[in-house]
Amino acid sequence: MLEGLMQNDYQLTLKHVLDRMRGQCADGEVATLRDDGITRASYGDVAERVDRLCKALEQLGVKEGDRVATFMWNSQEHLELYMTPCMGIVLHMLNIRLFPEQLTYIANHAQDKVIFVDDSLVPLLEKVAPTFETVEHFVIVGDGDAGSLPNTLRYEDLLAEQEPGRYEYPELDERTAAGLCYTSGTTGNPKGVLYSHRSNMLHSLGMGLADTLGIKASDRVLPVVPMFHVNAWGIPYACAMVGADLVMPGKFLQGEPLAKLIEDEKVTVAGAVPTIWMDLLRVADEKQPDLSSLDTVMCGGAAVPESLMRAFEERHGVMIVQGWGMTETSPIGAVARPPAGLEGEDHWAYRRMTGRIVPLVEVRLMGDDGEVPWDGESTGEVEIRGPWIASDYYEDPSGADKFHDGWLRTGDIATMDSRGFMQITDRAKDLIKSGGEWISSVELENALMAHPDVLEAAVIAKPDERWTERPLACVVCKEGAKPSAEDLRKHLEPLVAKWWLPDEYAFIEAVPKTSVGKFDKKVLRGQLADGALETEGTAAAQPAS
Numbered sequence: 181m182l183e184g185l186m187q188n189d190y191q192l193t194l195k196h197v198l199d200r201m202r203g204q205c206a207d208g209e210v211a212t213l214r215d216d217g218i219t220r221a222s223y224g225d226v227a228e229r230v231d232r233l234c235k236a237l238e239q240l241g242v243k244e245g246d247r248v249a250t251f252m253w254n255s256q257e258h259l260e261l262y263m264t265p266c267m268g269i270v271l272h273m274l275n276i277r278l279f280p281e282q283l284t285y286i287a288n289h290a291q292d293k294v295i296f297v298d299d300s301l302v303p304l305l306e307k308v309a310p311t312f313e314t315v316e317h318f319v320i321v322g323d324g325d326a327g328s329l330p331n332t333l334r335y336e337d338l339l340a341e342q343e344p345g346r347y348e349y350p351e352l353d354e355r356t357a358a359g360l361c362y363t364s365g366t367t368g369n370p371k372g373v374l375y376s377h378r379s380n381m382l383h384s385l386g387m388g389l390a391d392t393l394g395i396k397a398s399d400r401v402l403p404v405v406p407m408f409h410v411n412a413w414g415i416p417y418a419c420a421m422v423g424a425d426l427v428m429p430g431k432f433l434q435g436e437p438l439a440k441l442i443e444d445e446k447v448t449v450a451g452a453v454p455t456i457w458m459d460l461l462r463v464a465d466e467k468q469p470d471l472s473s474l475d476t477v478m479c480g481g482a483a484v485p486e487s488l489m490r491a492f493e494e495r496h497g498v499m500i501v502q503g504w505g506m507t508e509t510s511p512i513g514a515v516a517r518p519p520a521g522l523e524g525e526d527h528w529a530y531r532r533m534t535g536r537i538v539p540l541v542e543v544r545l546m547g548d549d550g551e552v553p554w555d556g557e558s559t560g561e562v563e564i565r566g567p568w569i570a571s572d573y574y575e576d577p578s579g580a581d582k583f584h585d586g587w588l589r590t591g592d593i594a595t596m597d598s599r600g601f602m603q604i605t606d607r608a609k610d611l612i613k614s615g616g617e618w619i620s621s622v623e624l625e626n627a628l629m630a631h632p633d634v635l636e637a638a639v640i641a642k643p644d645e646r647w648t649e650r651p652l653a654c655v656v657c658k659e660g661a662k663p664s665a666e667d668l669r670k671h672l673e674p675l676v677a678k679w680w681l682p683d684e685y686a687f688i689e690a691v692p693k694t695s696v697g698k699f700d701k702k703v704l705r706g707q708l709a710d711g712a713l714e715t716e717g718t719a720a721a722q723p724a725s
């Protein structure tokens with residue numbers, strides 16, 4: 181074999197990003213929106229604080245391979261914590277929107293040793309903290325109350341107590357785990373996805389490609405997507421790598437503060453799920469903020485309505501680009517940038533597609549009898565592999581069926597055309613995505629079927645302009661029983677989160693079944709689309725925003 185001569189390579193670890201932050205990218209800025217206004221720090225300052233943070237973690241007894249968790253909004257401090265895997269720890273981003281039982285499960289499953297928590301989120305965390313089995317310290321970020329959390333320390337005190345100077349970072353193998361996010365987009369317990377240093381580095385390069393987000397040094401980037409959701413789509417690492425400024429929204433995720441932030445901070449790139457951009461559109465229409473600095477708005481995590489993209493473009497001159505990915509894919513997998521030279525309807529036909537598969541990621545479509553062709557018509561389940569695609573879940577054999585033959589089964593059903601443009605047409609996973617977060621149909625069904633008047637219940641997604649999808653419960657009552665939608669809502673209320681509660685119920689004669697006796701939800705969805713399902717409403721539930 182004739183070997184290439186690229187032998188002076190080094191391990192692709194986040195330490196390279198940290199070195200750039202303190203070196204050639206030192207004047208890049210991190211701005212964070214807080215209760216009392218914006219704070220700013222340079223990447224150079226951030227890198228120096230990362231040194232202190234790592235020293236503090238070491239003093240707390242944290243060792244290589246230990247899991248350190250965050251329960252935080254997007255902020256400068258969260259970025260500092262994002263860099264601590266350089267000391268060999270694994271950073272676990274706890275999703276603040278999970279149910280208490282799910283939080284208990286994931287903190288214990290990950291065996292988190294220390295949890296960093298924003299003071300504004302203490303009231304949420306303190307309810308579940310007593311169920312955490314391995315946590316030794318809670319570190320409060322901000323001056324707010326520590327509530328009933330035990331063994332608390334203050335973030336700024338910890339940093340202030342450290343001697344200045346570099347932390348001695350270890351030489352890590354690039355395949356060492358760096359980050360851990362759990363996805364609830366599966367059946368059963370949430371599943372952990374471990375990102376390696378290498379996968380984060382290569383994914384960050386991928387985010388800089390002109391055909392994806394095109395993040396470059398001169399950008400000012402607003403990750404609205406939370407840092408506890410697939411590493412905020414990898415945006416923080418991608419920005420720090422190239423020296424692009426970061427504009428962190430903190431807890432202010434509503435249309436109004438976001439519009440002001442974009443205007444004041446001259447944001448050029450931003451990323452969020454459709455529900456957020458819906459809200460921003462409402463504010464933009466009402467108040468006409470100056471959004472002209474925006475060059476690329478990445479939207480994904482759920483199907484992006486064409487009407488939303490058109491409204492932003494026509495009324496505010498802002499181009500929204502649709503992207504597709506999963507927690508298991510780091511997430512970038514596909515981005516819908518149309519081929520050159522197309523106009524009008526031809527152009528929009530590509531814009532509304534789910535996206536074109538990005539470089540370094542490979543996809544195949546699998547039907548019942550093997551691979552199906554990329555002809556723009558045949559549908560199959562999307563299977564995917566590549567350097568930033570998970571090959572397993574973290575210590576959870578119950579998810580093993582998602583991985584086979586070196587490929588990840590995404591649970592998304594799609595068509596592909598010959599140019600690699602993917603269109604999701606259905607979902608094999610029985611879940612509902614509302615406001616960017618998952619609702620389990622199966623859990624809702626089980627909870628409904630526990631009602632004494634309910635014989636069978638099938639929950640399907642109903643398209644919703646604001647939340648993308650909302651659960652609709654199709655219920656078969658026992659003979660002679662006649663519960664109202666409100667009765668069922670009251671029954672569910674103590675059993676599930678408020679934003680899971682179906683807003684509507686359809687009382688049906690029988691749940692349609694497949695030949696093997698499974699609920700045939702395709703039929704129910706078809707009936708819904710045809711207006712053949714009569715529904716009864718309840719007081720509106722409030723999904724997560």
Ligand code: AMP
Nearest residue numbers: 365480481482483503504505506507604
């Ligand atoms: P999560 O792991 O929570 O980020 O969810 C990933 C899933 O969200 C994917 O498998 C899809 O089902 C869905 N999803 C993400 N982006 C899109 C999109 N652009 N269009 C339709 N569904 C999407």
